Amino acid sequence: MKTQYYILLSLKTPAGFEYFGQFELGNDKDAANTLFINLEGDPEPDGRAVLHIDQMETVDALPVKINTKCCTLDELASNIKIIARETFRLKNLRNLDE
Template sequence: METSYHIVVQMKALNGTVEIGRFLISTNREFASETFNSLKGKTALAESQVLRLSLLETTGLSGTIIGILGCNLDELSENCKIITRDAFKFFNLEK
């Protein structure tokens, strides 16, 4: 089974957190980690943090969170640009 790496976007809601988006970023752990580490936000999540990004490693039906980042709406916007640019590079230019 192939391992893939996703960046999951979650939002704080009344009953916990809700997944509002998911990016397939790579099938290479090093590349996915470099992308995730370039994202804007804070690694120390505050209780008041509304938006959260998680780096998820998936193999088959199981997944493991290997990184979490809290961000605000402006940072999320910039992060979506970074993620999309890097995913384009990985799937079109670096194979």
């Protein structure tokens, strides 16, 4: 079974952080890491950040958090644009190779 990489979006609620979105990145570790590095946000929570982006992978079919970035709403909007653009690019280039 190949390791799969994905990004989870969560927001802070009175009950804690709740997930509200997910982006599948596939099984290319380098591409997933490069994408996450290029996202805006702060890796250190400052208490004010109510939005989190978690880089995840599956290990033996179990989710494992690799990295987290805390971001503002404007940073989240920019990050979603980056994720969509990069996913589109990777999927289209991968299809050309097949």
